[in-house]
Amino acid sequence: MAVGVLDVGCFSAHLVVVERDLTHPLLSHKVRLRLDRELDSAGAVTAAGVESLCTAVRAARKKAGDVPFLPFATSSVRDSSNAQEVMRKVARRTGVDLKVLSxxxxxxxxxxxxxxxxxxxxxxxxxxxxxxxxxxxxxxxxxxxxxxxxxxxxxxxxxxxxxxxxxxxxxxxxxxxxxxxxxxxxxxxxxxxxxxxxxxxxxxxxxxxxxxxxxxxxxxxxxxxxxxxxxxxxxxxxxxxxxxxxxxxxxxxxxxxxxxxxxxxxxxxxxxxxKEGLLLELVERSRGRRESAA
Missing domain, CATH: 3.30.420.150 (Exopolyphosphatase. Domain 2)
Structure with a gap:
């Protein structure tokens, strides 16, 4: 079973899909972002930044097809002053719920x-x-x-x-x-x-x-x-x-x-x-489910 991770960072949104071997991904798709330019003086992601996030997430969802992927945002979104609002807007416009890791x-x-x-x-x-x-x-x-x-x-x-x-x-x-x-x-x-x-x-x-x-x-x-x-x-x-x-x-x-x-x-x-640490964990979970099913 293939699994994927969408890493939404400051400079790119990177979707990686693997089956077992991380050194040979089934898919690696990157969309350029410049969220460093889309933070206002109060540390909030601007409307233009939210729009670029939505565009990148939609593209990743289309590329992934039926493969399940874990979407997570790093500190550029997590630590913004309007992080919750940004994630709600992305979810509403794309159907993808961004997660944040501590x-x-x-x-x-x-x-x-x-x-x-x-x-x-x-x-x-x-x-x-x-x-x-x-x-x-x-x-x-x-x-x-x-x-x-x-x-x-x-x-x-x-x-x-x-x-x-x-x-x-x-x-x-x-x-x-x-x-x-x-x-x-x-x-x-x-x-x-x-x-x-x-x-x-x-x-x-x-x-x-x-x-x-x-x-x-x-x-x-x-x-x-x-x-x-x-x-x-x-x-x-x-x-x-x-x-x-x-x-x-x-x-x-x-x-x-x-x-x-x-x-x-x-x-x-x-x-x-x-990103690779997350993929390793997802691969292990997938392997465990296959072994349980067998």
Whole structure:
């Protein structure tokens, strides 16, 4: 039985349908969104933003056909000041009820995804996920994390705050130090577009299956360079996509803070994150139903 997930984020709505193997999806359909441009000064999604959400959800529903899919929205919708109104409008206009995951749930699913990507031999892991609105952190030794945390320190959040690099560093360090235990003995894994793009910027190979790492010493060299560049100049750099260029500096500062506070000089990159963690859970549920029916 095929199952799917619709990941509605700030920059895209991404529908992925799988049967058993996540590395070979039956369908991967992405519609571009720019919800970062559709948040007003009060943090509410504008009417134009709601319309773009409805268009993207309708397209995903049409593509999915008869395949059941779980639609969830990340912090761009979840943390907006009119989140409930937005989800009611999307449901009324599209027939799809968007779900929202808590930050801790996102952290747990990211951990599950990273654990499956690297395998059970990877040992204890600390998983770092930098999103637009929030950062998610999880750590553990087994299938489920022993620790999960979400904080409003995402790349978009800090960019909109208009802080200097040093102010961002202080904010990130203070908030993380008060909440996150150090984990020098654990394997550090970065599982977000921010970590992927920073690793590429620092010279890592591109490609989903390429073994990639981000080193703190390289990141520390790039932060002052990014600070001096315009948004257009950042977008021309390897690994920095045009729509993420504006918040790339804040993303780099948050990633640096996560590595320092968690006590890691090197982070391994996982291409799987929350969406894949959800898919893994749905595949397991589907397998359980088939076995029960047999």
């Amino acid at each position: 930050g801790k749930e996102e952290a747990r699913y990211s951990y599950t995804a990273a654990r499956h990507w690297f395998g059970w031999s990877a040992g204890p892991m600390v998983v770092l996920d930098v999103g637009g609105g929030t950062v998610e952190l999880a750590a553990g030794f087994a299938a489920e994390p022993e620790f999960a945390l979400s904080l409003p320190l995402g790349a978009r959040t800090l960019t909109r705050a208009g802080l200097t690099v040093e102010d961002m560093r202080a904010e990130v360090h203070d908030r993380l130090s008060a909440a996150f235990p150090r984990g020098e003995s654990a394997r550090a894994v970065g599982c977000s577009k921010v970590f992927e793009q920073l690793a590429r910027l620092a010279g890592a190979r591109s490609g989903t299956y390429a073994a990639r790492q981000l080193r703190l010493k390289d990141l520390e060299k790039w932060i002052p360079r990014l600070a001096k560049l315009s948004v257009r100049e950042r977008a021309a750099l390897p690994g920095i996509s045009r729509h993420r260029a504006q918040q790339s500096l804040a993303g780099a500062v948050v990633a640096e803070g996560l590595m320092k506070v968690s006590g890691h000089d090197v982070v391994d990159i996982s291409p799987w994150s929350t």
